[in-house]
Amino acid sequence: MAKTKIDWCDKVWNPIHGCMKISEGCRFCYAEKMARRLQGIPLSGYNAGFNITYRPERYKLPLKWKKPSLIFVDSMGDLFHRLIALSAIIEIFDIMRIAYWHTFLILTKRSNLMLEKSPHLNWEDNIWMGVSVENKEYIGRINDLKRSGAKHKFISFEPMLGPIPNLIENLNGINWVILGGENGQPSRPCYSPWYENVRDACDKLNIPFFFKGFGGGHKYVGKWQQFPEEMKKQ
Numbered sequence: 200m201a202k203t204k205i206d207w208c209d210k211v212w213n214p215i216h217g218c219m220k221i222s223e224g225c226r227f228c229y230a231e232k233m234a235r236r237l238q239g240i241p242l243s244g245y246n247a248g249f250n251i252t253y254r255p256e257r258y259k260l261p262l263k264w265k266k267p268s269l270i271f272v273d274s275m276g277d278l279f280h281r282l283i284a285l286s287a288i289i290e291i292f293d294i295m296r297i298a299y300w301h302t303f304l305i306l307t308k309r310s311n312l313m314l315e316k317s318p319h320l321n322w323e324d325n326i327w328m329g330v331s332v333e334n335k336e337y338i339g340r341i342n343d344l345k346r347s348g349a350k351h352k353f354i355s356f357e358p359m360l361g362p363i364p365n366l367i368e369n370l371n372g373i374n375w376v377i378l379g380g381e382n383g384q385p386s387r388p389c390y391s392p393w394y395e396n397v398r399d400a401c402d403k404l405n406i407p408f409f410f411k412g413f414g415g416g417h418k419y420v421g422k423w424q425q426f427p428e429e430m431k432k433q
Contacts (some may be wrong), residue, residue: 201260203262203271203274205271205274206411206418206424207269207271207304207377207409207411207426208263208268208269208270208271208304209268209269209270210269210270210271210327211267211270211271211272211274211275211417212257212260212261212272212273212274212303213254213257213273213274213275213276214228214253214254214255214257214258214271214272214273214291214294215221215251215252215253215254215273215276215278215283215287215291216232216244216245216250216251216252216254216273216275216276217234217247217248217249217250217251217252217275217276217280218230218249218275218276218277218280219249219280221308221309222308222333222336222337223333223334223336223360224308224331224333224334224357224358224360225308226382227383227385227386229382229383230249230274230275230276230383231249232383233275234248234249234275235248235249236267236432244285251276251280251282251283253287258290258291258294258356259294261294261295261298261301261303262297262298264296264298264301265300267300267301267302268301268302269301269302269304269430270301270302270303270304271304271306272291272295272303272304273305273306274357275412277306277307277308277309278291278305278307279307279309279310279313279316280309280311280312281309281312285316286358288316288320289319289320289321290321291401292321292323293321295323295325295326295403296321296323296325296326298325298380299323299325300432301323301324301325302327303325303326303327304327304329304353305326305327305328306327306329306330306331306355307329307330307331308331308337308340309331310339310340310341310343310344311343313328313330313343313344313347314343314344314346314347317346317347317348317349318336318348320348322347322348322349322350323350324350324351326349326350326351327349327351327352327353327374327430328344328347328349328351328352328353329352329353329354329355329373329375329377330343330344330354330355331354331355331356331357332354332355332356332363333356333357333358333359333360333361334359334360334361334362334363335361335362335363335364336361338363338364338365338369341354341369341370341373344373345372345373350374351374351376351429351430352372352373352374353372353373353375353376354373354376354377355372355377355378355379356377356378356379356397356418357377357378357379357380357381357411358379358380358381358386358387358389358414359378359379359380359381359389359393359394359397360381360387360389361393361395362392362393363393363396363397366396366397367400367403367404369374370400370401370404370406371404373404373406374407374427375406375407375409375426375430376397376401376406376408376409377408377409377411377428378394378398378408378409378410378411378413379410379411379412379413379414380411380413380414380415381415382413382414382415382416386414386415386416388413388414388417389413389414391413394410394413398410398423407425407426407427408423408425409423409424409425409426410423410424
């Protein structure tokens with residue numbers, strides 16, 4: 200369950216999985232499609248489909264992985280879903296604290312709930328908190344992220360479905376930016392000017408910028424696949 204094709208991390212870790220659609224970027228959710236496919240496979244752990252499912256047997260997996268890795272937490276859900284208990288989130292944060300040799304990356308679209316829970320969480324240096332922002336309608340998630348207690352903050356503009364205004368203001372204080380178009384079928388377009396505006400703003404602010412590609416299965420490899428120095432991909 201640790202292997203992944205996601206090119207900005209080494210492993211995925213799903214101690215809890217499942218979610219519900221809340222915004223436009225969720226429309227063609229890859230995780231939901233995968234969960235539905237796995238639902239019919241015995242022992243897959245997805246017999247409940249894409250409903251919230253706790254997997255306590257997976258909680259301590261990162262402690263068994265001895266090689267330092269970039270680990271995407273809850274790639275098959277959202278750790279800050281309203282149905283996930285704060286006690287479970289605290290327990291997962293404690294595992295990340297103990298597994299100090301790894302770098303953990305968490306992404307949420309529920310930035311308001313993340314901000315609400317932030318004072319109760321132990322934000323260690325190896326925990327990176329990110330928000331997904333698909334278009335200007337959800338730019339408020341960035342403000343929530345900035346107000347959180349996370350020591351390292353990143354944004355995933357993926358799938359990018361529209362231009363993002365006031366980039367310099369919104370990206371100030373952010374440590375890393377990921378951008379990509381929508382993959383799978385169908386996939387909505389991502390246009391060059393949207394990407395270029397984000398790329399140029401990151402360059403001006405000296406923010407590492409990781410461009411996955413314009414979507415539709417077309418990947419990008421080149422100068423603009425950057426990692427922050429403190430979390431270089433293993």
